[in-house]
Amino acid sequence: MKSVCSIAAEIITSRGSHSSAAARRLGAEMCKELKTKVLRLMPHAANGPMVHQEGQTDGAEILTCTVKALKEGHIVAVPTDTIYGLACLAQNSEAVRKTYNIKGRNGQKPLAICVGEIQDIYEYCKVKVKKELLHDLLPGPVTLVFERSEVLNADLNPFTSLVGVRIPDHTFMRRLCQMCGEPLALTSANISSHTSTIEVHEFQELWPKLAVVVDGGPIGDHCRLGSTVVDLSVVGRYRIIRPGCAFSSTVDVLERKYGLSQDLRDE
Template identity: 60%
Template sequence: SPLRTPRSPRSPRSPRSSPLAPAALPPSPSGPRAAPEPGHPTEAWREAVAAAAGALQAGGLVAVPTDTVYGVACLAQDSAAVRSIYSLKGRNGAKPLAICLGDVERLYRYCHVNVPDELLRDLLPGPVTLVLQRSEELNKDLNPFTSLVGVRIPDHPFMRDLARACPGPLALTSANISSQGSTLTVLEFQDLWPQLSLVIDGGPIGDIQSPECRLGSTVVDLSVSGKFSVIRPGCALTPTVEILKKKYGLVPESS
């Protein structure tokens, strides 16, 4: 499918189509950069990853496609950038941000894990956020009110490459004003563009007519040994619970 490079927020006309739009443009809030098609690690793909990683390492906020909805990311270890995400979204300061990593192996640095590695790999990468005890490595200004942290490894090649290109975890939240609906195209959060360093356009995510596609990831707390609790049903509840109960014998925390 063709890649879409929308015009600037000031002229929201129909997106242009471009088979492989160049992505090596400097980070700018003037409009999205197209993410090249997955499975083609071309020069344009590498340039898009490098542009996004550069914007993040400069303290910026970058809008990104994930396997569920569009997100906004910053470096989790950058306290000023974390504050910027809360400001951008008008988000309640007591609502935690998840961290995003590129690979399961990196999770052990930022979390205390009390479930089998195989369980992690059965659910990640995927549309699931696993809540675990945080380690001392994680920025103390990120969710300072809780000893837990949600971890995302999206099943999206651009997001995983971007996370691998950054020195630490990303803080990740949905690309919308708090309490408003999740977004499945870059045009749906056009009002946020001017406050972002870069917008990566991966095209529509899922079926934009389907409410189920806007549910976001399934959030499951695994911080208590042998148990799990569902914090948000999300889009992958049934298969996630099936794996936790049937394969690993975990029981719902209320029982």
């Protein structure tokens, strides 16, 4: 497992800005203050099989380390199928509060939850659509908004009766949720109002506040739009809250296959 100080030196060296001595010096300076673990997932080679390179960590080891950090109430950074995110246990009120503080996020803006399997959605949400619809959209780059169930932490988004739920099309994230055995609260890995991130170095200013940063490499098609967020809390209707990166395909499924009508009510 790599520490922040060693990763910092690698980033500077890889960018070619400054000498290796400067990189080592900065790494040493950061090491005095940070205890963050930066763990690199093994990427897939172009032709399919996994290849191991120096500095990368076995996926099982990363999962174990990340789950431990989450269970201890810490905040972690993780790759998803859209952008990098910050995650904590949704049922841990103190961890939720810390997530808002790290981002500088408006307390009236909700956090989504992330689960590993479609069946998990029914425990934390009151679902009013066919199960087949969930299977058509999930896992994928879509956040579905439902009425929350009483099981979900009352301190998570206490200002609304709704909650957005995700199942990213990302093996690591799904397995992480499964191993935690409870939902993760998930939000973008950036300072609030700043650009979303698709590489870990882009939110490096947040590293000191995180227990683990999981480096899954550059994400997706680099669109930075995040997931498409759609409200399905009203029977027979849908409302797009954020167009995101899967707008057209999501609307096509909702209207053509399931006959839902767009809800144009005011926010």
